[in-house]
Amino acid sequence: MDAVPDQDFTRRLSTVAAEAEDALTRLLGSSTLPGEIARPERLMAAMRHSVLGGGKRLRPFLVVESAALFGVTGEGPLLAGCALECLHCYSLVHDDLPSMDNDDLRRGKPTVHKAFDEATAILVGDALLTLAFDILARDEVSADAGVRVELVRELARGAGIGGMVGGQLLDLAAEGRFDKKRALTEQEVITLQAMKTGALLRFACRTGGILGKADASSRAAIDRYGAIVGQAFQIADDLLDVESDTATLGKAAGKDAAAGKGTLVTALGIEGARAKLDTLVAEAEAVLKPFGHKADILRATARFIAQRRT
Amino acid sequence: MDAVPDQDFTRRLSTVAAEAEDALTRLLGSSTLPGEIARPERLMAAMRHSVLGGGKRLRPFLVVESAALFGVTGEGPLLAGCALECLHCYSLVHDDLPSMDNDDLRRGKPTVHKAFDEATAILVGDALLTLAFDILARDEVSADAGVRVELVRELARGAGIGGMVGGQLLDLAAEGRFDKKRALTEQEVITLQAMKTGALLRFACRTGGILGKADASSRAAIDRYGAIVGQAFQIADDLLDVESDTATLGKAAGKDAAAGKGTLVTALGIEGARAKLDTLVAEAEAVLKPFGHKADILRATARFIAQRRT
Numbered sequence: 001m002d003a004v005p006d007q008d009f010t011r012r013l014s015t016v017a018a019e020a021e022d023a024l025t026r027l028l029g030s031s032t033l034p035g036e037i038a039r040p041e042r043l044m045a046a047m048r049h050s051v052l053g054g055g056k057r058l059r060p061f062l063v064v065e066s067a068a069l070f071g072v073t074g075e076g077p078l079l080a081g082c083a084l085e086c087l088h089c090y091s092l093v094h095d096d097l098p099s100m101d102n103d104d105l106r107r108g109k110p111t112v113h114k115a116f117d118e119a120t121a122i123l124v125g126d127a128l129l130t131l132a133f134d135i136l137a138r139d140e141v142s143a144d145a146g147v148r149v150e151l152v153r154e155l156a157r158g159a160g161i162g163g164m165v166g167g168q169l170l171d172l173a174a175e176g177r178f179d180k181k182r183a184l185t186e187q188e189v190i191t192l193q194a195m196k197t198g199a200l201l202r203f204a205c206r207t208g209g210i211l212g213k214a215d216a217s218s219r220a221a222i223d224r225y226g227a228i229v230g231q232a233f234q235i236a237d238d239l240l241d242v243e244s245d246t247a248t249l250g251k252a253a254g255k256d257a258a259a260g261k262g263t264l265v266t267a268l269g270i271e272g273a274r275a276k277l278d279t280l281v282a283e284a285e286a287v288l289k290p291f292g293h294k295a296d297i298l299r300a301t302a303r304f305i306a307q308r309r310t
Numbered sequence: 311m312d313a314v315p316d317q318d319f320t321r322r323l324s325t326v327a328a329e330a331e332d333a334l335t336r337l338l339g340s341s342t343l344p345g346e347i348a349r350p351e352r353l354m355a356a357m358r359h360s361v362l363g364g365g366k367r368l369r370p371f372l373v374v375e376s377a378a379l380f381g382v383t384g385e386g387p388l389l390a391g392c393a394l395e396c397l398h399c400y401s402l403v404h405d406d407l408p409s410m411d412n413d414d415l416r417r418g419k420p421t422v423h424k425a426f427d428e429a430t431a432i433l434v435g436d437a438l439l440t441l442a443f444d445i446l447a448r449d450e451v452s453a454d455a456g457v458r459v460e461l462v463r464e465l466a467r468g469a470g471i472g473g474m475v476g477g478q479l480l481d482l483a484a485e486g487r488f489d490k491k492r493a494l495t496e497q498e499v500i501t502l503q504a505m506k507t508g509a510l511l512r513f514a515c516r517t518g519g520i521l522g523k524a525d526a527s528s529r530a531a532i533d534r535y536g537a538i539v540g541q542a543f544q545i546a547d548d549l550l551d552v553e554s555d556t557a558t559l560g561k562a563a564g565k566d567a568a569a570g571k572g573t574l575v576t577a578l579g580i581e582g583a584r585a586k587l588d589t590l591v592a593e594a595e596a597v598l599k600p601f602g603h604k605a606d607i608l609r610a611t612a613r614f615i616a617q618r619r620t
Contacts, residue, residue, distance in 0.1 A: 035464060036472020037505045042488060043471060043479045094436060099428035118409035119482055122432065126404060127475045129436065133443045134466035137459050145456040149447050152462050154345060156444035161353060162346020165437045169353045172429055178352060195347045 009300035013061055016081075020060040023082045024051055027135065046116045046124045051089045054107035058305070059084040062204035062229070065297050066222055070212020076141050080151060080207050083135035087159055088200060090128035093121050095168060129159075142211060150210050158199035167196025174262055184262035190231070193264075197237070198230030205229070218290075225287045225298065232280040232306045235273050238263035240309070242270065277306040319610035326374050326391075327367040333392045334361055337445065356426045356434045361399045364417035368615070369394040372514035372539070375607050376532055380522020386451050390461060390517050393445035397469055398510060400438035403431050405478060439469075452521060460520050468509035477506025484572055494572035500541070503574075507547070508540030515539070528600075535597045535608065542590040542616045545583050548573035550619070552580065587616040 028048050032039055060081025067077035096103040096111040097118065104114050113121035135141070136151045157163060170192045174184050184192065205226030209219040242265055265273045284302035288295040338358050342349055370391025377387035406413040406421040407428065414424050423431035445451070446461045467473060480502045484494050494502065515536030519529040552575055575583045594612035598605040 032472050033467065035467030036470075036476075037501060037509070038476060038480075039471050040476045040479045040483070042483065043476055047471070090436075094432055097429075097432065100432065117488070119407075119487065120479065122404055122407065122410065123475050123479050125436070126400075126439065127471045129439055130466050130470035130475065133462055134470060137463035137466065145459045149455045149459045149462070152443055152459070153447035156440050156447065157343065157345030160346075160440035160444060161349050161357070161437045162342050165433050165440065166346075166348060166350045166353055169350045169430065169433050170348075173350070173352065177429065178427070191347060199347070 006300070009297060009304065012065075012297055013056065013304075016061045016064050016078075017055075017057040019078055020057040020082055020085060021052065023078055024085065027082060027086070027131070028052065042116070042120065043123060043127060046112055046120050047127060049109070049115055050093050050106075050112045050124055051086065051128070054109070055085075057081075057085060058233075059088055059200060059204045062201065062226070062301065063207045065301065066205045066208025066226075067211045069208055069222065069291060069294055069298065070214045070218070072208070072212045077208070077211055079135055079138065079141050080211065081204070083132040083141075083151075084155070084200065084204055084207070086128045086135065087132040087155065090125040090132070091159075091164060091168070091200075093128070094125040097121060100168070100172070144213075147210055147213070151207060154206060154210070155203055158203040163195050163199035164197075167192055167194075167199070171196055186264070186267045189262045189264055189267060192262075193234040194227070194230065197234050198227065201230035201233055202226035221287050221290065225284055225302075228280050228284045228287065229302050229305050232277055232284075232302065235264050235277055235280075236306055236308055238265040239270065239273055239277075241265075244309070281306050316610070319607060319614065322375075322607055323366065323371055323614075326371045326388075327365075329388055330367045330370040330392055330395060331362065333388055334395060337392060337396070337441070338362065352426070352430065353433060353437060356422055356430050357437060359419070359425055360403050360416075360422045360434055361396065361438070364419070365395075367391075367395060368543075369398055369510060369514045372511065372536070372611065373517045375611065376515045376518025376536075377521045379518055379532065379601060379604055379608065380524045380528070382518070382522045387518070387521055389445055389448065389451050390521065391514070393442040393451075393461075394465070394510065394514055394517070396438045396445065397442040397465065400435040400442070401469075401474060401478070401510075403438070404435040407431060410478070410482070454523075457520055457523070461517060464516060464520070465513055468513040473505050473509035474507075477502055477504075477509070481506055496574070496577045499572045499574055499577060502572075503544040504537070504540065507544050508537065511540035511543055512536035531597050531600065535594055535612075538590050538594045538597065539612050539615050542587055542594075542612065545574050545587055545590075546616055546618055548575040549580065549583055549587075551575075554619070591616050 028044060028051060030039055030041065030044055060078065063081035063084060064077045067073065092106060093112045095101050096106055097113055103111055105111065109115070111121070112124050132155065133152055136155060137148055141151070142148050159165065173179065174192065175181065202223065203226070205222050206219070209222045214222065264276065268276060281302050285299055288299055338354060338361060340349055340351065340354055370388065373391035373394060374387045377383065402416060403422045405411050406416055407423055413421055415421065419425070421431070422434050442465065443462055446465060447458055451461070452458050469475065483489065484502065485491065512533065513536070515532050516529070519532045524532065551573075574586065578586060591612050595609055598609055
């Protein structure tokens with residue numbers, strides 16, 4: 001399988017990141033939209049603090065590139081990607097709170113409750129979560145209301161009880177926060193991570209299939225690809241937590257290990273986790289085979305996610 | 311204008327409350343839906359604690375009755391009303407948190423962070439907010455995807471930055487939480503309350519117009535009615551805070567006055583606030599005039615909201 005030269009991938013990643021940054025800056029502007037009464041400046045400032053100027057924008061990138069696979073480009077996928085980025089940022093703001101993971105640093109900056117205060121951070125998360133659905137429901141995302149409402153439902157399903165929020169609760173439970181701590185089985189770790197981080201990355205890829213009204217087999221393929229990169233992302237993240245330092249990560253390193261969190265790195269060891277990543281990249285390539293060269297960027301994305309060092 | 315006998319109104323209110331309770335119980339069941347990986351039992355228990363067995367279900371009632379005005383009845387309005395109730399309950403759970411209003415009692419029961427813990431309460435709120443959009447996007451709400459996506463967008467607009475969340479931030483600001491405390495002008499109080507509590511009650515009524523695909527003038531009328539009952543609700547609430555006791559309210563009484571929160575009762579005095587309520591009820595009746603007897607229940611609802619004692 002031919003690969004996209006790395007510089008093409010890197011250029012594409014930074015182009016989409018810049019476009020997402022611009023779009024997010026507009027979305028978090030101070031002017032009210034129809035149906036809004038006022039946008040309190042403190043809230044907007046704290047939302048911008050949490051969303052702007054940081055991150056690889058991997059979720060918008062996956063939306064944009066998976067939509068491009070089905071011939072859909074432009075404003076629609078970019079906005080849908082920004083909705084997902086807002087939702088992702090809300091989860092970071094709430095997870096960082098003192099009563100949750102109690103983190104002071106995020107993307108190299110003070111977390112929202114440190115830079116502002118706890119009440120503001122809770123409201124920032126609530127507002128970003130709400131904004132994600134506001135954005136997905138806008139005409140600019142797709143001319144087809146059926147497409148937009150499907151995006152809303154799928155995102156809500158992936159982000160809610162049975163996805164991201166439920167995964168965070170299971171993660172706290174695994175730390176022994178509610179009851180006695182006990183070691184998770186490998187399968188429990190996989191389930192927890194599929195919920196906590198996997199669901200949104202998978203949804204990012206599914207979004208391309210939904211926006212592109214892809215046929216059932218193509219949708220199944222992009223969904224499977226999303227599940228694979230979701231798992232690879234988490235294993236790479238767990239490896240970074242063990243191997244990197246706080247300055248490089250821009251957030252606290254070694255924290256999961258210190259909390260004794262069950263990860264696949266714990267279950268498989270560092271070498272075992274690396275081998276698992278190689279298997280996942282090969283699986284991603286196999287799933288994308290029917291799409292030929294049109295999927296080159298997504299192939300490079302899987303490798304990038306598995307090999308990332310920050 | 312003829313009035314519905316009070317017992318008819320009371321019976322209707324309790325019928326819809328029972329139907330909403332049943333629907334919410336089903337929505338908060340333990341079985342996963344398509345797209346969900348697992349529903350963690352602790353999360354479900356805490357969500358049920360916050361949502362079930364309490365409240366007048368005024369928001370579902372307003373959705374059901376305003377939809378009935380346009381000939382839409384059954385599962386659709388009831389589910390849309392439950393979506394709104396989930397969103398309302400999320401706002402109560404987050405507002406009650408120690409770093410927000412720090413309340414121990416809600417609807418006569420310990421608040422979620424007291425009955426469970428703070429992290430669980432944050433996640434319960436996040437999950438309920440997400441569930442609200444999940445519900446609105448379901449086929450059962452309306453066969454028309456355009457209707458559902460409009461509901462999603464309008465709810466997000468009313469509940470987010472420029473509505474409920476923004477209103478809560480302004481309320482904390484008015485208490486002097488971020489900066490020096492200063493007295494609000496009457497207009498500032500009206501804006502704050504229109505955002506914090508008014509937007510959702512107004513949306514409840516608008517939902518009827520959207521579900522019923524009402525014409526522009528009918529939609530404007532039901533929207534205006536919603537704005538009026540939203541304002542009346544808040545003034546009645548502020549009167550109760552001054553005049554009632556904690557046992558009757560099932561939540562802390564006298565708290566707003568103690569916090570020195572600006573309310574219209576402070577601005578207008580108790581008699582002035584009562585007179586304002588009478589004016590609002592008369593306005594509601596005027597707005598509903600074109601609908602004739604079909605709007606009798608909504609007329610009775612405006613009086614009930616203005617006169618409620620718990």
